[in-house]
Amino acid sequence: MNLKPRKQQLLELLPNALMLTRGPRHSNIRYLTFDDGPDPQHTPPLLDLLAKHGVKASFFLIGEKIEKHPELVRRIVAEGHLIGNHSYSHWEFRNMTLRKQLSEVHRTDALLSAFDQRRHHRVRTPRGYLAAPLLLYFASHRRTFVHWSYDSLDYQPQPVEDLVARLRDQPPACGDIVLMHDDNDMACNALRVLLPEWLADGHRFHALPSGVA
Template sequence: MFLTFDDGPDPEHTPPILDLLKAHGATATFFLIGDRIDRHPEVVQRIVDEGHELGNHSWGHPFMSDLPIERQMEEIARADASLSTYDGRATHPFRPPYGVLPRNLLTRFARTGRTIAFWSYDSQDYERLPAPVLIRQVQADPPRSGDVVLMHDDNAGTIELLAGLLPEWRAQGYSVRAMPAGRA
């Protein structure tokens, strides 16, 4: 399965998530918000140094459908520029905030061959329910091999959720890793 995190980097929550990933031999793709990248460069550098992938989650996490196409592209380009200082890539897989992808942006990406990275499994950690409740929900309807799992690295509940799930997934024989370039 492919593990992804949205809405970071967060100086309080991303480091413990990185610790858990390292302890379990897992990697992930982190879809980062541009203005947070500039505020927490040490966290972004650690993400890259530890072998994880970077993704673009826009500069300021707006509803893209509220913006004209020029502003949408500026949000994405500005975040790409900041991300590129860490991994040297000119562009990164883009995950639209809130999963909202306006038709004009989809059309622009289709014309340019730009990658959009959605998910196939939602952990629902953004609901900020107690971790035991989330763990039971995931166990009742678990991700499958090949799923792209959506999580968020901006809250303590995700840390507890991940701490409970990573050993379980490993015991079940899953390989937990970042999205490969071809899928990103």
């Protein structure tokens, strides 16, 4: 699971100011990130769990869902988590023009700004899609993408027991940015078991730094 795919190796060559793929390896901090929310069924119990253990995380939110569930975004911010940009519609970026891709990003930035008063937010595109025109635009405008260094695979059909066993056998390492999701209950159910174990082992979990406003 921890063998790096070719894409991951290439992304790690880019500067952190453009592409954040992991945190410092020398720290004892890991970064839980959750895509595809906010979800009225699955986000609240996840927030309850994180609060119970004093863990801060990062939530990459979809614009359409922000509009439908603003109270959840307010709660995420109030409880000290980072909110990030996961596009407005979550459509396939590979099928969009650059102009449409940027519209998805800017529209969601504007929605997020109402909650944290930040003009720009860290961006994770749907399925982590990246292409040269979008990278060049972000580089020229000093914007940052967030990828991940540890894919939990919580989106795959599997018993939660199998997910727990695999993550327990190969836990995230120091500095890892962990990809998870809060549009289903797999991550929450797995973390309900694993977070106490990981914290007891001395692992620490922080929200990602917010970056440039």
